[in-house]
Amino acid sequence: MKQFLHSGFVRLAIVVVMAYVIVSLCGLREHVSILSGVDESGTMHLVFGLIYILSYAASLVLAPALFLAAIIETTLSKVNVLSRKGQEGRRLGCSELRERQRLRAPEHAP
């Protein structure tokens, strides 16, 4: 859980969601009427509309994908760590065996 929360993906997803919440609370949704083709009231209206559309799209497409990516990343990292430990264990196991065989070898030598 700690590793998940510290993931860069989660942080970025939180930033994206927060940005969307802020622009929504600021009432920027009404400026989306720039898409209607009939509303031509000023540059700020256009800018606010674009900001809202971008944050909306990011919160829908990007944020959930980032959360999902964080889950997958955490899982893959754990699998990676476990497999490394396993490899090291096997490597360690092999070298120990070789060492024992080497130590045993002079005793049995004629």
Add this chain to the structure above:
Amino acid sequence: MKSRLCISAIALILAIAIWLPLLHLFFRPDIGDLGLEKGVSRIADQLAAHHLQIWTNPDLRNRELAQMRQLNPEWDFMSRTFLVMALASIALRDESRIPQCLETIDLVIENTLLIEQEDGFQDFLLGYGYADNWKVQPPKSIFVDGEISLMIGARRMVADRADYQHLMAERIGNMVAQMTLSPVLSAESYPDECWVFCNTIALAAIRLGDVLDHSNHSEFLREWVETAKLHLVEPQSGLLISAYAVDGTPLPNGPGPEGTSIWMACHMLQVVDGAFAQDQYQRAKAQLGRSLLGFGYSREWPRAFAGVMDIDSGPIVPFVEASASASGLALLGAAGFSDKKYLRQLMTSLNIAGFPTRKNGTLCYQASNPVGDAVLLYALVQGPLWEKAK
């Protein structure tokens, strides 16, 4: 470090691959909201409430309609037609709403007739409607006559009004006379500019007139369809072209099929020649109807027929070539032909990209305007009017 970056990249790609195909599920409408069953769906009810508010509040009406007229007077006019068609359909779906619907329908029709009388029919046209090169004299626009006849016809299908009977019969007589002067049986919407959109609306109005007044234009309607099959169909796609001169020559502003014309034409032709309408719908769906990750949309032009973006097509989304205007009218096509799957996909797109806004029991789409909302409203309630007209 390298393996960590690799894991992050794989995780992100996998996450996007999982998320994008699931996204549409959060915006998919209920089957009951599509308006394919009896009664008036929740969405249609809320959209209708928004339009009724516009027409019962003079300030709001002036503001909304003036905003549209500023950019395109046609939109104001078409929003009236679609609203009247929608309200007539709602009245036929729910008898308890007949008085309320008729009151607004009459208000819209009377206001439209008044503008036409005081300012001339050109007031509903784009600027070049004032040019004096109309082929047929005296100048008349089938765009205006057809839609006014259709509005009156729709009203009379709910409850007849003696004074409207004469108005409609006179207009239909003029339209037929005008159309007969053209070798392709089509009248001008603009000077020497015939649109399949307007002419098929006129045909549907003529059909309504036949049903209401027991007149018989079946031979004319049959002849129109036969002529269109020969002269107004683009050979490669088999779809009706959009704009042509009075003599049938395709015009540069609509030489081929267009989504903004064909979906409407398909719906109008349903009461004229069901088989031809069905054939056109299937072809339009194959050539223009698209879906991506569960989201439906319509192209404005078939792949093999590149067109130029204009006020009708609206903005075109790059790469996928989606047209907002064509997609809006595709809703009407899909609803008219009970194409549940495509209609649901289109509604899904509308839910994500239309920015629905609900306020005091009303619904409007922030990314749309009253004409777009009226098209959607009519798409969600259409059916009973055409059933009566068939």
